[in-house]
Amino acid sequence: MSRGPVPAPFERAIRAAIAGGIDYLLSQQDGDGFWREFDLAPGPSEAWTTAWVGWCLTGAAERGPAARVRVQAALARACRAVMSAKGDAGWGYNRRTGADADSTAWALRFCAAQGMALDGAGLLAPYIDAGGGVHTFVEPGWGRWTDAHDDVAANAGLALLAMPKAGATLQRIVRRVIERCPGHTFWWSTQAYCIAWGLRLVSACPAQAPGGLPPGFRRALDALAGPASCFDVAHRLLAALALHDAGAANSWCAVLLDQWQAPAWPGSPVLLVPDRTTATPLDPQAEMKALLTTSICVRALSEFLRLPDHIASSAT
Template sequence: MTVQTLAPILRFVLDAREWPCPDRLAKLALQLPAVATAGLEIALGAEDAIDLQQRVKSADEMACLTRWLARTTPAGIGWQRLTAAFASIAGDIDELWLELDAPPADGSGEAPLSVFVQLSDPGASAIARVLAAFGMPLDPSREEALARCLAACGPGARLSYLGLMLGRTGAPLRLIIEGVAPQDARGLLERSGWPGPIASASDWIDRLFVHADRIRLALTLAETLTPDIGLECFVGEPAANDPRWRCLFDLLVQHGLCTAARRDQMLGWPAMLTPLSAQSWPEALIADALLRSEPDARWLDCRISHAKVTLAPGVPPRTKGYLGFIEVGNPSAADPAPPPHVGAAGVTAAIDAATGFLLSARNQAGWWLDYDGFSEGPADEWVTAYVALALHDCGGSDARAAATRAWHLLTARARSGWGWNFLQPADADSTIWGLRLAAALGQSATTAASDAIRFLRQHLHADGGIATYRRDLYAHWSDGKAVNPGWYDSHACVTAAAAHVPDLGPELRAHLRDVQLVDGTWRGYWWQQPYYTTGLAAEALAATGRADDADRVARAAAATRVTLEQDGGIAALGERPFDAAWALRTLLLQPMGQSDAIEQLADLLRSAQHADGSWTASAALAIPNRQGDIVPAIDNRRRFTTATVLTALARYERLKPADQ
């Protein structure tokens, strides 16, 4: 019986993506079993040989590798060690990667094998068992260096993969450390005894985190730790083609670490290959489908994995890109159920739980992301500024530190202002929330904030309102992309937010007075419901101390109570905590005793809180597209809604009588 290899699957994918398959790469694929998850390692700065990787994870894949090793063990010390060790380490590992370095171009020598294992419990004892199984026990000095690296990991950091470079001289170990807080990267390197240039590495980590959601540190342990380090940068979720990858690759191109051609190759790789969309589906995949006890649709998801910047003393940084494909099942399966509603014992407990959720909801870099599902990518700059301000106003030292980190990231991204994300033109609304965060942090005099104020003033219309976008600025950034002309008009929701920015003139509040509706509310351009815009506008006018503005605020509060009744009563907002929170903020502008609805809304929000501290996603946008249709959007990650409720409950707690 012919033993299936990775080679025909790899060639099929490369042909489908119109990528070349060099002979050396095809020969590497002949040394690996027909497991349809593989990766390519490509030099980004120059043409070079391509290394090949393969992931083995599921029970079926582990069984396939077992059969492969029993039947066709390739030559080489690495393969011999893997064959001897595999059965005994299976209980310690969750995932295994095989990596074959491209052999010399003249065909001499063997392809060196490296094995990367993800341990179920990455502790010293499990590591020792794996190394013993491979015949690689550590001498005392290497054991001490390994122990120092493990001990150097701070809260949240861990050994993600243990790499055994079996085919390289001295069989060094590669330690992949995940979850290192940006502010602790320097400390970890110092505690581990890493002998490389720590200041330079820290600077690169900070620079890359501006556009990378996650960075893993790759340290090499030979006789001792070597002075080189790899910074493995990830963007987005593994199962999603995140357009924000372009920002990271553009950064590498700007620093001369990636050619424009390689960037475009990497960005052009993602695709979904299905039996219906591609011809000559690989024989091995057809056989697997027939043998599965529960047949289901499977296809090949071509993804970008990560980009790696390697730093070493005395030489320029080197970069590699990692991309590949994985066999996946039906991606339209239902999302996991949200956490149950448990409610908090009191307002303080609800605030603490919400703060904890938001702190844990940041990515490693410190960004908050929300509103997935757009071709433009998720929102990060706008959402981060909004959430960071909520935490700064409501949280303790950890929350304020997170807000400070957010401002640091926004400053590094500043392009006069901020936007939905860095791929999109800066807009007035996102810039407003960045400026409000700057004011809360005492950073209004910084260059980034001063530039943002000037940018924001360019969006002021003659009627005293603020437009989200200015036509010429948007056209310049987006290469003339056509959008709904209404994007360039004055927007009450944006103007209401801007009225809270220090140093802006009184014309914004004058505009708000002019556009308050007869029923007492304000209607936003971007929002499905009036609660957000009404709350922001009422708060801006309440701060003036003018009697006529107090009347307008009273009308807004009365209108909010009427709107609540028309919406089916307060109880009907149980699944719309975003609107309930803004209604609460509007009513809190009146004396507490004037409305039973205040207590009812506070009780509703506490009871609607999920077990993880969040609230149901309900910050519902209504985005007019260029055709005039309304595109709905929701904060599916629940960051925006939770930040809103957090702020509302914190204001309620500050204003309620002490005996409540």
């Protein structure tokens, strides 16, 4: 895929927004290396959001050598912080909560991007069933939180891509993602999240999809209502990149630039904390600092600038 020629003013605007977003994210890192976000009952998130922001910054388009030095120093602090929060079963929302598959997968993706060799397959194995479903929690008593969740499966698969000895387990997850295409979100109010990461996983594993990307992903993406947040738009851009849809990618880039409000993109109320026993409608949880939104916007725009490189080359 090639994004085609990009007008110089458009590219300059993208690079300026990325640079501003990076500066904002670096300014929000706490002294102990964590990026903390959300105000939920267990407190703010630590390892999960730090790994998310760190992974996004690992693939960000920095402005030059000085900026790279600043980013790398921040990422080194973040990596030490994430490792300090690891328990025997992996990582959780923060150090006061038990481990879960999604936090563990994000931590593994970030640590792998930082060159660390961890037994990711072993850590994720307890959460993955024989059919490739990935259960967010495995402890008894967590109700619906222990179900297999499509919006966690692709993330776990992407973590396993960077791990040795993950072949058979990864294949089960990819097959399930394809079978359940486009999947359903449980932890997020935007279906674009599930579509984007599912597409990214399947496109990085062509042997599991010999007929190409399942058309259900594109149909689901086309059926989405108008974008509700910057977080949603960034995931639509990631989906367009995975689909090699240059026209859509250019359009979503333009939307993200319109949404940019220096020094960051506005926070997105998209995180859900579902009831453990009933499917009660929920109000999404708002970000406190717009860290997840700003970092995923930075990453998505950076990947757009890296085209025409194949999207699978940076899948993990």
